[in-house]
Amino acid sequence: MDYQTFQPDTELDAIISCYWTLEVPSSDDHLKQRIVPDGSIEMAFILGDDIKRYVSDDEFIIQPRAMVLGQITTPFFIEPLGYVNTFAIRFYPHSFASLISTPINNLVNTETPLAELFGEKTADDLTQAIFQAKDTPSRITIIEAFLKSKLNEQQVVDNIIQTTIDALIASSGNTPIAAITKQDPAQRRRLERKFQQQVGISPKQLGKVIRLQRALTMLLNNKDDKLMDIAYASKYYDQAHFIRDFKEFTGVSPKEFLGHKHMELSSLFYQ
Numbered sequence: 001m002d003y004q005t006f007q008p009d010t011e012l013d014a015i016i017s018c019y020w021t022l023e024v025p026s027s028d029d030h031l032k033q034r035i036v037p038d039g040s041i042e043m044a045f046i047l048g049d050d051i052k053r054y055v056s057d058d059e060f061i062i063q064p065r066a067m068v069l070g071q072i073t074t075p076f077f078i079e080p081l082g083y084v085n086t087f088a089i090r091f092y093p094h095s096f097a098s099l100i101s102t103p104i105n106n107l108v109n110t111e112t113p114l115a116e117l118f119g120e121k122t123a124d125d126l127t128q129a130i131f132q133a134k135d136t137p138s139r140i141t142i143i144e145a146f147l148k149s150k151l152n153e154q155q156v157v158d159n160i161i162q163t164t165i166d167a168l169i170a171s172s173g174n175t176p177i178a179a180i181t182k183q184d185p186a187q188r189r190r191l192e193r194k195f196q197q198q199v200g201i202s203p204k205q206l207g208k209v210i211r212l213q214r215a216l217t218m219l220l221n222n223k224d225d226k227l228m229d230i231a232y233a234s235k236y237y238d239q240a241h242f243i244r245d246f247k248e249f250t251g252v253s254p255k256e257f258l259g260h261k262h263m264e265l266s267s268l269f270y271q
Contacts, residue, residue, distance in 0.1 A: 001268055002022070002024070004021050005019065006018060006020070007019075011151075014092075015091060015151075016089060016147075019143075021087050021088075023048075023084060031261055032054065033079070033262055034260075034262045034263055034265075035078060036212075037212070039209040040090050042068070043067070044089075046066075046067075049082030051063045051080050064111055066130070067112060070107025070110060070200055071107070071199065073108065087130065092165070094162065097199070098151075099147070100118070102117055104197060104198055108201065160181075160190070160191055164195075168207045172213075172234065174207070180203075191203060211236075216270045220270050
């Protein structure tokens with residue numbers, strides 16, 4: 001697997017976490033790969049062969065070749081049908097909502113074709129330009145021009161949304177929402193509503209995903225650490241709480257995750 005990341009232009013670094021590419025040679029024994037939540041929204045262009053996403057043990061869809069993958073709250077399996085070549089844009093949790101008129105919670109746990117979000121002609125023109133570009137720098141130039149044009153229509157993100165996300169990221173998901181809303185029930189309801197509109201999941205869900213990201217990174221990069229140490233370092237109540245949340249978002253226990261043949265791709269992202 002060849003996975004690479006690239007940083008955005010300074011005009012876009014407030015909305016884009018990174019660009020990434022993934023290339024995997026064609027093989028007769030491609031395994032299903034489990035994808036776990038990471039708190040981000042991604043726009044992806046499948047430049048290689050088709051990729052299946054399983055919706056049950058034996059049912060699947062073919063992912064659109066130009067799509068937006070919204071927030072995911074449960075793990076799912078994908079399986080390439082040949083050569084993997086993907087170019088993608090990873091957005092911060094709140095930022096993609098400013099680029100579209102579609103409610104962001106409509107994108108949760110689904111792949112949405114670009115045509116449904118930006119119109120058929122705009123999406124087709126962008127897709128063709130990305131597919132015909134000669135290399136990754138050229139694709140980045142194309143997508144940045146497109147996104148900058150969309151930012152001219154951007155609505156200012158509600159300050160409480162930005163404040164909450166900043167606090168959750170800075171604390172690795174551990175800032176209590178009550179502390180942000182100053183124990184005000186009306187402000188908390190407003191925050192929950194705005195999150196559903198602009199992030200697609202609740203503040204609590206995002207905090208859990210961000211905390212799991214920290215724990216996953218520690219697990220993969222410090223394999224000799226005890227689960228209890230990782231749990232406490234990640235601010236879980238105890239080891240049982242850590243394992244319960246881990247299973248919720250990955251589908252397996254921490255011990256099963258390490259070296260699991262279906263977790264190779266997710267492990268690559270977190271390492």
